[in-house]
Amino acid sequence: xxxxxxxxxxxxxxxxxxxxxxxxxxxxxxxxxxxxxxxxxxxxxxxxxxxxxxxxxxxxxxxxxxxxxxxxxxxxxxxxxxxxxxxxxxxxxxxxxxxxxxxxxxxxxxxxxxxxxxxxxxxxxxxxxxxxxxxxxxxxxxxxxxxxxxxxxxxxxxxxxxxxxxxxxxxxxxxxxxxxxxxxxxxxxxxxxxxxxxxxxxxxxxxxxxxxxxxxxxxxxxxxxxxxxxxxxxxxxxxxxxxxxxxxxxxxx
Amino acid sequence: xxxxxxxxxxxxxxxxxxxxxxxxxxxxxxxxxxxxxxxxxxxxxxxxxxxxxxxxxxxxxxxxxxxxxxxxxxxxxxxxxxxxxxxxxxxxxxxxxxxxxxxxxxxxxxxxxxxxxxxxxxxxxxxxxxxxxxxxxxxxxxxxxxxxxxxxxxxxxxxxxxxxxxxxxxxxxxxxxxxxxxxxxxxxxxxxxxxxxxxxxxxxxxxxxxxxxxxxxxxxxxxxxxxxxxxxxxxxxxxxxxxxxxxxxxxxx
Numbered sequence: 005x006x007x008x009x010x011x012x013x014x015x016x017x018x019x020x021x022x023x024x025x026x027x028x029x030x031x032x033x034x035x036x037x038x039x040x041x042x043x044x045x046x047x048x049x050x051x052x053x054x055x056x057x058x059x060x061x062x063x064x065x066x067x068x069x070x071x072x073x074x075x076x077x078x079x080x081x082x083x084x085x086x087x088x089x090x091x092x093x094x095x096x097x098x099x100x101x102x103x104x105x106x107x108x109x110x111x112x113x114x115x116x117x118x119x120x121x122x123x124x125x126x127x128x129x130x131x132x133x134x135x136x137x138x139x140x141x142x143x144x145x146x147x148x149x150x151x152x153x154x155x156x157x158x159x160x161x162x163x164x165x166x167x168x169x170x171x172x173x174x175x176x177x178x179x180x181x182x183x184x185x186x187x188x189x190x191x192x193x194x195x196x197x198x199x200x201x202x203x204x205x206x207x208x209x210x211x212x213x214x215x216x217x218x219x220x221x222x223x224x225x226x227x228x229x230x231x232x233x234x235x236x237x238x239x240x241x242x243x244x245x246x247x248x249x250x251x252x253x254x255x256x257x
Numbered sequence: 258x259x260x261x262x263x264x265x266x267x268x269x270x271x272x273x274x275x276x277x278x279x280x281x282x283x284x285x286x287x288x289x290x291x292x293x294x295x296x297x298x299x300x301x302x303x304x305x306x307x308x309x310x311x312x313x314x315x316x317x318x319x320x321x322x323x324x325x326x327x328x329x330x331x332x333x334x335x336x337x338x339x340x341x342x343x344x345x346x347x348x349x350x351x352x353x354x355x356x357x358x359x360x361x362x363x364x365x366x367x368x369x370x371x372x373x374x375x376x377x378x379x380x381x382x383x384x385x386x387x388x389x390x391x392x393x394x395x396x397x398x399x400x401x402x403x404x405x406x407x408x409x410x411x412x413x414x415x416x417x418x419x420x421x422x423x424x425x426x427x428x429x430x431x432x433x434x435x436x437x438x439x440x441x442x443x444x445x446x447x448x449x450x451x452x453x454x455x456x457x458x459x460x461x462x463x464x465x466x467x468x469x470x471x472x473x474x475x476x477x478x479x480x481x482x483x484x485x486x487x488x489x490x491x492x493x494x495x496x497x498x499x500x501x502x503x504x505x506x507x508x509x510x
């Protein structure tokens with residue numbers, strides 16, 4: 005039989021020669037399958053992740069950001085619901101519930117942003133090139149930013165509290181720092197949430213007891229130095245608590 | 258033999274407890290088995306080599322890099338794989354998503370990640386479960402996911418803490434073959450309680466007792482030490498128990 009394997013025109017019309025040519029091909033089927041599997045199994049990155057990749061210039065950090073427990077849709081929806089109820093309650097009672105709720109919500113969300121008590125792969129993440137502190141920073145900033153945006157939107161949608169402007173923003177920072185510091189110190193997100201909620205409740209009730217106004221915690225300018233000092237002190241504490249050495253001592257004690 | 262892991266007078270303490278004491282060890286390419294009773298310091302040694310914890314004393318040089326230097330540590334982390342004893346995971350991630358997440362945090366080149374992840378999943382025999390959520394997997398399958406994330410970057414230094422826990426006999430045989438394959442191109446340090454794993458897969462073995470290396474040699478040399486003396490069902494078990502008995506007697510003397 006004549007060999008036509010080099011004749012492309014003939015190969016296109018002759019099944020026999022085409023089969024013989026294929027037999028001679030050195031095809032690495034494993035490599036082909038890996039390529040097919042890689043395409044079939046991959047789920048394309050979502051819009052938020054793609055934007056985060058561009059902003060952070062790190063696909064790893066972007067993925068770490070979108071896996072933040074307190075940034076999942078259910079958590080965000082719950083926050084929106086609480087603030088919406090707060091806005092409705094503000095309209096019907098005149099008490100500024102949105103500014104009073106916003107710091108507590110942010111403190112709880114930040115406590116659930118990252119750490120050994122929250123992130124299942126925390127031990128593993130400490131052996132990876134992208135540092136856990138960088139992940140912590142990115143997540144905390146994102147959670148805080150989102151909560152601030154939600155609170156701002158709720159404030160703007162509630163005519164009764166527009167005058168309060170951003171009076172809640174600084175206490176929100178303080179309570180967020182409190183939640184983060186306690187969560188990292190205690191290695192427990194629940195402890196961080198409890199500290200944030202208790203701390204903010206004490207501030208609100210303390211302010212109300214001394215001024216007979218429930219909103220004093222977000223309206224009294226005299227409280228600002230306390231908030232600022234608290235934010236700085238608690239942020240430093242969180243930084244210390246999240247250092248590798250400190251984490252390890254806690255693991256073994 | 259090129260030395261890839263260099264440990265000089267390594268100490269690890271947690272509180273008042275000394276876990277590793279003045280450990281000197283040099284390891285090259287191949288599969289190095291770490292044996293020892295509970296509390297001997299195997300996990301602490303692996304965590305130290307994985308750069309999860311800093312040494313309390315002594316000096317480390319891994320793949321020619323100093324983990325004490327932040328830049329070198331980052332480079333080292335890109336080139337190592339680590340399976341912790343208790344690996345946390347995200348229950349709602351699929352197998353592919355989890356391994357991909359770790360690959361991203363290992364800062365692998367984006368264009369290589371999909372194929373690398375698919376290949377790692379196939380290598381541990383989880384191709385048919387690649388799109389399954391982690392919460393639906395058995396303990397043995399989760400362990401294989403852990404191995405997949407550890408090998409996804411083709412690490413030059415692979416650290417595995419009890420990798421065969423939960424694997425059935427057939428999977429363990431396949432896993433040993435994988436270990437031998439990786440050990441042919443890099444350094445694998447595997448901590449295990451299963452002496453037969455050492456015999457089947459390791460080129461060298463070290464036995465830790467109370468943070469000290471009390472034996473180092475080939476599996477055959479360990480087995481030879483148990484002839485006519487040690488307790489156990491296999492030559493390796495007899496060698497293991499004979500060395501331990503000697504170490505305990507030495508500690509009492």
